[in-house]
Structures are given as structure tokens and as C-alpha cells.
Amino acid sequence: MVAYWAIGSLSHFSAFRILRSQGYICCNFTGSFALLTRTHINYGVKGDVVLHSEFMEVMNEIWASDQIRSAILISSKPGCFIVGADINMLATCKTPQEVTQIPQEAQRTFEKLEKSTKPVVMLSVDPAILCQYRIATKDRKTVFGAPEVLLGILPGAGGTQRLPKMVGVPAAFDMMLAGRNIRADRARKMGLVDQLVESLGPGLKLPEEWTIKYLEEKISPQRDKGLVEKLTGYAMTIPFVRQQIYKKRTKGLYPTPLKITDVVKTGIEQGSDAGYLSEFQKFGELAMTKESKALMGLYQGQVLCKKNTSGAPQKDVKHLAIPGAGMMGAGIAQVSVDKGRKTILKDATLTGLGRGQQQVFKGLNDKVKNKALTSFERDSIFSNLTGKLDYQDMVMDAVFEDLSFKHRVLKEVEAVIPDHCVFASNTSPLPISEIAAVSKRPEKVIGRHYFSPADKTQLLEMITTEKTSKDTSASAVAVSLKQGKVIIVVKDGPGFYTTRCLAPMMSEERVDLKKLDSLTTSLGFPVGAATLVDEVGVDVAKHVAEDLGKAFGEQFGGGNPELLTQMVSKGFLGRKSGKGFSIYQESVKSKNLNSDMDSILASLKMPPKSEVSSDEDIQFRLVTRFVNEAVTCLQEGILATPTEQDIGAIFGLSFPPCPGEPFCFADLYEAQKIVDRLKKYEAAYGKKFTPSQLLADHANSPNKKFYQ
Numbered sequence: 001m002v003a004y005w006a007i008g009s010l011s012h013f014s015a016f017r018i019l020r021s022q023g024y025i026c027c028n029f030t031g032s033f034a035l036l037t038r039t040h041i042n043y044g045v046k047g048d049v050v051l052h053s054e055f056m057e058v059m060n061e062i063w064a065s066d067q068i069r070s071a072i073l074i075s076s077k078p079g080c081f082i083v084g085a086d087i088n089m090l091a092t093c094k095t096p097q098e099v100t101q102i103p104q105e106a107q108r109t110f111e112k113l114e115k116s117t118k119p120v121v122m123l124s125v126d127p128a129i130l131c132q133y134r135i136a137t138k139d140r141k142t143v144f145g146a147p148e149v150l151l152g153i154l155p156g157a158g159g160t161q162r163l164p165k166m167v168g169v170p171a172a173f174d175m176m177l178a179g180r181n182i183r184a185d186r187a188r189k190m191g192l193v194d195q196l197v198e199s200l201g202p203g204l205k206l207p208e209e210w211t212i213k214y215l216e217e218k219i220s221p222q223r224d225k226g227l228v229e230k231l232t233g234y235a236m237t238i239p240f241v242r243q244q245i246y247k248k249r250t251k252g253l254y255p256t257p258l259k260i261t262d263v264v265k266t267g268i269e270q271g272s273d274a275g276y277l278s279e280f281q282k283f284g285e286l287a288m289t290k291e292s293k294a295l296m297g298l299y300q301g302q303v304l305c306k307k308n309t310s311g312a313p314q315k316d317v318k319h320l321a322i323p324g325a326g327m328m329g330a331g332i333a334q335v336s337v338d339k340g341r342k343t344i345l346k347d348a349t350l351t352g353l354g355r356g357q358q359q360v361f362k363g364l365n366d367k368v369k370n371k372a373l374t375s376f377e378r379d380s381i382f383s384n385l386t387g388k389l390d391y392q393d394m395v396m397d398a399v400f401e402d403l404s405f406k407h408r409v410l411k412e413v414e415a416v417i418p419d420h421c422v423f424a425s426n427t428s429p430l431p432i433s434e435i436a437a438v439s440k441r442p443e444k445v446i447g448r449h450y451f452s453p454a455d456k457t458q459l460l461e462m463i464t465t466e467k468t469s470k471d472t473s474a475s476a477v478a479v480s481l482k483q484g485k486v487i488i489v490v491k492d493g494p495g496f497y498t499t500r501c502l503a504p505m506m507s508e509e510r511v512d513l514k515k516l517d518s519l520t521t522s523l524g525f526p527v528g529a530a531t532l533v534d535e536v537g538v539d540v541a542k543h544v545a546e547d548l549g550k551a552f553g554e555q556f557g558g559g560n561p562e563l564l565t566q567m568v569s570k571g572f573l574g575r576k577s578g579k580g581f582s583i584y585q586e587s588v589k590s591k592n593l594n595s596d597m598d599s600i601l602a603s604l605k606m607p608p609k610s611e612v613s614s615d616e617d618i619q620f621r622l623v624t625r626f627v628n629e630a631v632t633c634l635q636e637g638i639l640a641t642p643t644e645q646d647i648g649a650i651f652g653l654s655f656p657p658c659p660g661e662p663f664c665f666a667d668l669y670e671a672q673k674i675v676d677r678l679k680k681y682e683a684a685y686g687k688k689f690t691p692s693q694l695l696a697d698h699a700n701s702p703n704k705k706f707y708q
Helices: 033-037 048-064 096-114 147-151 159-167 169-178 184-190 208-216 225-232 237-249 256-270 272-287 290-304 327-337 350-369 375-382 403-414 432-438 470-482 498-506 513-522 529-536 538-556 562-569 597-604 615-635 642-653 662-669 671-685 693-700
Strands: 002-007 017-021 024-029 070-075 120-123 133-137 195-197 319-323 342-346 394-397 422-426 445-450 459-464 486-491 582-585 588-593
Touching (some): 048 096, 096 272, 133 184, 147 256, 147 290, 159 169, 159 256, 169 256, 184 195, 256 272, 290 642, 290 662, 319 327, 327 350, 327 422, 327 445, 342 350, 350 375, 394 403, 394 470, 422 470, 432 445, 459 470, 470 486, 486 642, 498 529, 498 538, 498 642, 513 529, 513 615, 529 538, 529 582, 538 562, 615 642, 615 671, 615 693, 642 662, 671 693
Parallel strands (some): 002 024, 002 070, 070 120, 120 133, 133 195, 319 342, 319 394, 394 422, 422 445
Antiparallel strands (some): 445 459
16 A cells, blocks of 8 residues: 655645545645644744644554555645745744744654655655655656755755755755756756656546556665765865855855855764754754845745736737847747747848847757757747737837837837737837827837846836726736746836936946946946946947936936947947947957046046045945935835835846845835935935935834835
8 A cells, every 4th residue: 555645735724634545545735845844833823733743643644554555745736846935934933043943843854754664755855855765757847946045044954964965065055055946857867866757647646556666666766876975075065165156156245155055064074963953053043134034025026026916817818929020029039939929020121030030049949958948849939939910919019219110110010900909118218108109099008128138037127107008917917927027017207117226326437447346246236337337238328328317307417428428439339349348259258348448537537536435335325326216216106015126126137135125225224324325425426315205204213114
């Protein structure tokens, strides 16, 4: 007899129902296995103790029964096995000691399962690696991971001790320090999985005969023990990781990677008991840090922005048309066809259309090279793309950002599309209401701001006007969610949200360019402020600066606008032209500063003011201008919540999650301290540093937070 244990939905849980049917014990559980770690009585969460005790009751029954020889753990939730603990339970903890009860209880539970006297097969990393056998499907969606680092914590149920012993220290660090997912085929080669099967079959059914045969014949997992032992003892990996991951990649801003390496090191040098003790202690310490709270808030915000708050659209969008087959249009086409959407790509010339189609194919082919797709899957996906002019359900224009050209395209489209068709215009600087001014159906016009490259970046800024209908918004959001985007819905206005917040920060160029880049990246930004201008395009930055300067006046002052004008006149357009603030060569990864910029900078004479130009002041000038503008946008109702704005800042503009995205930073650093900084810079540089009224209100109410 075989015992089947089914694990189900994360959204709610109830007690076990033990059903006896045809000689099997079927334990159907409608909650997450991870919730079993929530057995701490002090938090007053009723049901957790019952939940844990019933799980152990079932396992004890399995271990005590002479008729049951093995256990197979499977999931009753389609497409998901175990995705981790409910992070909301950590928010109820007030001290590290309270937090440590969670991993301690998990460790005790898992230890009993690990020492099971009967074979346990798990179809699925903390709980999986303690089982005797692990089976997974070959489906491309099957992945394994240790994502805790992305939440500012570490694997707390023994994962830091078991994973290195199973796959070796380097591979374990690759998973734990980057939060990187591992596909099933690689997991098999690593020794993380013992067997791959083609399919689980319908419902909860396994390939039953094969599984029982697997257990009855006691097939031993084929693992290279010698290699694992050799890698486990490779202690020199740890100092390498500290240098490369902690100091260089994270700039020392995130404590979790260092804590993970310390816990692994403890287990290797002092034994597993010391490792487990260190693990739950460090887990408790990390969960209470401001970095962890910021990252957990980011995760919850991301979940929120993946929901369609506009409701269900009246009509499902089955076909998508994209006028403009340039880099952005082709990128939008790729994320559309990649998700199975029938997509039409249009351009003014056959040459342009062919170039766009080639870009889509290249993007898909790169996935084949990286083994994320097979060549058959690539061709099947690419077949969703056509060059036929046949507007049907939704049109997303990606043409050049010129208002008169946008008007021409909109009129052309409205002449041939059906009444229900939505027109979504991709733009970063042009107000959507001005684009919709020539429309016969302005309620069907909406703005979309994709970030480049569209096939790789997660964020999508959706812009609505006063006339955009709710159904139009619902349809546009539904399509974007299908594309895999994280969405923020923004009211129309100059610069929308992301461009409006980024522009003033990018205008603070009063110091040596190399130093400016260094100070920006040491804050946690992936690229420096000067490099970012080169990446965006100097001509684009100039255009945006001029438009926003006209709209907001002194509020958007800073630096000298003549700088960008002279750069454009000399052809220094950034990476796309090979020269900007730096010089770029395709075959060379590193870059050198453009020496021709020296004469331009010297002629403009923009000396910094010494009283506000320490390295710390330069960093705070950058950050406080961004934060102040973000708060102003909230004050004006450009976005509805701080959560959406923080998601937009991080996923769209790479604002560093630590020390905290704009509003999280304002809460953690305190509004009063930010206002004091702004007033200091206002005295030196003028109104562009004037604190927003909403930020000043928070400063005057010390207990008032953006995140209550």
C-alpha cells in the first residue's frame, strides 16, 4: 500500500480530511505545506497548532501502519507544488526571538520527515531535499528555487545545510544567493531531482504503476557522491562569494548574502547542529531588518500590480495589431506572441517590417540557444506573428514619438477598425489626452509606456485620460497581464509618473562624471546617472527635459540645459551612436569616458556649491529629488497608492529596493529628515528642492507613515 499526501491552495486552509478508499490513505489538505511552519502559539493564529498536529497525526499513522510501505507527496493545486511560507506571518512578529520560532518548528518537523523509516517520494526546496526520493515533470514550467534572498531572509527550514551537501557549495550558492530558479533537467543533473517523468496525468493521478514499481524495486538515485563531497569541502568558495556577490554586486547594501555564506560556513566547519542553530538565529535577525521589510513590501506590491483592478473586460482580445516595427514595436510583438497572442506587425515599408520580424525571431532564437525553448516551440510561437494589415481587437502603436505622426496613425486606424477595438499608444513624453484629441472615440484610447527592451523589462505604465472608459482600461490591462507585465495605472499628465520622477534626478550633474556614476551605483542603482542618460539616449533626454521644463518651470530646473543641446549637436547621442558621456564599442564590454566632453563641460561652468557637495550630499540630492517628486505625484493623484509608485520606481527605473523604494525610504529614513535635507539644498539651489506639501505634512506628524 502507498500513502498519497496532497498539498493544495495557498489562499486558505482547513483541517485534514482522511479518506480511506481502495486501500489507500488519501490526505487532502486545502492549504500550503509552508503554513505548517506557522505553529507558534504566541501569535494567536487559531488553527495553526491544529493544522500542524493533524499533519503529524497523519504521518505518525503512516509510520505506524504495517500495511503502508511508502509515502508519495503530491500537490492538489494545478501548476504549483510548494512556493514558500506566507510572509504576512512575519509581519506579526515584534522581535527576532518571535521570528525564530517559525524556522525552529519547521526544522523539527522536517527532521522527523527526513528520518522517516519508510521511503518518501516528493514531486517537487527546503522540504524536497529532505526526502528520500524526488520526482519532477519534464514540463518547461517546472522549476526549483530558493528565493528567500529576494525577500531579505534565508532558507530557514534546513535548506542552508542540506542543499550544499546535496548539490555542492557552488551550485547551492548559485541558487540561494541569487534566488535563481533551476529547471527540471538541470535539477536532475545537479542531483536535486532523482527522476523526471513526462506527465502527472489528469487531476492528481501519477503514473501510478511506474511510481510503485520505482519504490518496490528500491531504485537507488544515481548521484555522484564523490563530486558532491569534493565540492562541499571547497571552502575557498566562501571568500570568493563574499568578494564577488556581497561587495561587488550588492555594494554591501544587502545583509542577506553575507548571512547565508556565514551559515553555510558554520555548517561545513562546525557540523549540522551548529549550522541549524545558526540558520534559525540569522533568519530571525534578517526578518527584522529594514532591508527585509522593504523587500517584502516590494513583493506584496508586485503581487498587487499583477491583478486587473479594472475588472473583467467585456470582450476578450484575441488579436493584437502593432503599427511601427522598430525596436520597441518588435519588442512588444515578441512579448505578445510569446504568450500565444495572435499579433500583426505593421510598418510603413517592407524593409522596416522585415527588420522587425527578424528582431522577434532573433529574440525567440536566443531562448533556444539558452535552452529555454526548443526550436519547435520557437517556430510555433513565431507563427503567431503576421505582417498582414488587419486591425481587429486592439491596436498598440509604437511609431515615432511625434504628435502629428501619432494623430495620422490614429486616424488611419480608426478608419478600418471595428467599434470595440481599443487604441493603445506607446509613449513616454506625449500626453495621451493630446493624442486622443483627434479620435472619434476618445473613450477607446489609452496610453502605454513600455520600458526598453520591451521583451525583458517587467513594468508597464498604463495611462488613462478623463475620457478613457473602464472597459478600455480593463481590456488593456488584461492584454498586458497576459504579456507577463507588472502594471501600474497612471493618470495622464506631463511625464506621467516614471519619466516625471526620473527627469529631475538626472539633471543633478554638477560633479565629475565618473564620480557621479560611482556615487549613484553605490546607492544601489544598477547604472550611474550619466550612464543612464547614455542608455536612454541623449536626444530623448533633451526632448523630455524641454517638455517637462515647459510644463513645470523651476520645479524641474537643475544643471544646464545647454549641456544636452551641445551633445546632440555634436552627435553624442549615447550608446546608440557609440558616443555620449562615454564611448561604446560593440565588441568591448568596458567603456571609457568621452574626452571630447571635457571642453563642453568646461564651457558651461557648473561648479558645485561646497557647502552641499560632500559625497553624501550628492547622493541625497539625487535621491531626495526623486522621492520629493514621487510624493508630489501621490499628492496630485497621478497614482492611487504608494505601493504602485514604489513598484514603478523599482521595476521601471531601477530605484534600489534597499535602503528602500521612494515611499518605503520616506518611512524608514523619516519624512522630517528628508524635509530637512531638501530645505538645506533649497537654500543653495532654489525652488527645485522645495519640499512637497504632502511630504511636509508627514514631517509635521511624526507617527504618520505612507505605509500604515
